[in-house]
Amino acid sequence: MSQHRHPGTPGRAGAVPALPDLPEATVARLPEYLRALHNLAETGHETVSSEGLANAAGVNSAKLRKDLSHLGSYGTRGVGYDVALLIDQIESVLGLTQCRSVALVGVGNLGHALAGYDGFASRGFRIAALFDASPSRVGEEINGLVVRHVDELPRVATEESISIGVIATPASAAQAVADQLVAVGVTSILNFAPCVLSVPEGVDVRKVDLAIELQILSFHEHRKASLTALPATGGSALTALPGGLAATDNQEAIGT
Amino acid sequence: MSQHRHPGTPGRAGAVPALPDLPEATVARLPEYLRALHNLAETGHETVSSEGLANAAGVNSAKLRKDLSHLGSYGTRGVGYDVALLIDQIESVLGLTQCRSVALVGVGNLGHALAGYDGFASRGFRIAALFDASPSRVGEEINGLVVRHVDELPRVATEESISIGVIATPASAAQAVADQLVAVGVTSILNFAPCVLSVPEGVDVRKVDLAIELQILSFHEHRKASLTALPATGGSALTALPGGLAATDNQEAIGT
DNA sequence: CGCGATTTGTGCACCCCTTCACAAGCGCCT
């Protein structure tokens, strides 16, 4: 945990936009709102209510309002939120106004899929360079980018001003790659390798682990099976769950 | 969340193993412990202390002990945990004692990578079937499996007793695919498409969204840049911050 | 056989997050 809290930096009442220090949970949901807003904008909506947006993003409307209030959002009571304005606000807060350059290390099975993914560019990210250690990979061209040897990372990193590193190597190489990324000044890493990375303070690491997701699902599957197996005392225990709707499921959150 | 909650089903003090109803945060960490334990087992360790395991899993040792205590784990004071025993315990709780069959829908860019991933089998999951809607994909053989048309899902699902569905189609098709999966009895879905899925209560959905991860990293990158820009009042305000772990499923930098 | 070193299990306090419920604000219609 590097930070996300500023016990010592209260207001800094400068003339600057005054970084609002958002709750981490809120930050994790903003991209979700952003996507929903883009969908709304494309379908011609100019304003949207918290209820409508919350629905589109799969969250509680009160939660959404509180999230937006954290970033000092400007909604209009009785009307809702201006879609275009809100998009700008969120993109500004997330730092998406500038296009960020991503370096992808490990162009194997998964790396190929990532390199060929067009979802990067459409969200303001640019894959600036591909790296691999295997001679058989180096030189290969994917989507207009040539795979370079990982030793070239220092040079390319400064040239392209990389701000995010993505690791898609086997777990055994991930820590070494992370060290190399950190060494060239990368302070944000997305790790697909199933392992824990040690990085200096100030460097953020997020991981995506397929096996973990499946195992979590497995647990719930297991539990659901156990529950239906023993129908409890009263009989139909599957009725009368409060909450009414609650169709969608998130995590994240969560936990996931 | 759909369920994970039992306001009406208290103890059920039966003689059965008595499903412990674990905290969700604990469930999300168990797979991490499991991987660390497997690594330890392979390197010859027979026992491990909470400190050692916590270190290997990248968490606080107190948190690890509490997690394990939740599943009524048997450690030995003064010694630690028996690695093999703990592996069995966790796998049992996660429902990994039986091999779960996975159906993968959408064999495109990402789907290919997933289909060719050997990390499934090694974690107790078996890709039982591949589906796609495009005629150009159907019939293709990947890793010994033939891609079938998605219309065959009902038949194959019953034959293979699918317990988890993975969606790797474009977002526009994801809801329809989810509906089809639910229709054939799948109650756990892993969704790679960047969209919100509506599913009936009792069905678990977990999502993996690359764009969201990158945008969260972007936010922190943005904030770090803003902080270094204005060195605040006193001077070095960037020293030692105590840890308050974030709530979502994220995990961040640990010093050394 | 007892003692100290070691490590687990957990009570507790704190903090973050979620959710409800409602007052305040805004636009529209009469």
Add this chain to the structure above:
DNA sequence: AGGCGCTTGTGAAGGGGTGCACAAATCGCG
């Protein structure tokens, strides 16, 4: 202009998770 319905923004309550700190338990050794 004024009232009315709709929606935002937020205070407060409740729940869950985290990590400290310590008592209880176990082993090895003298």
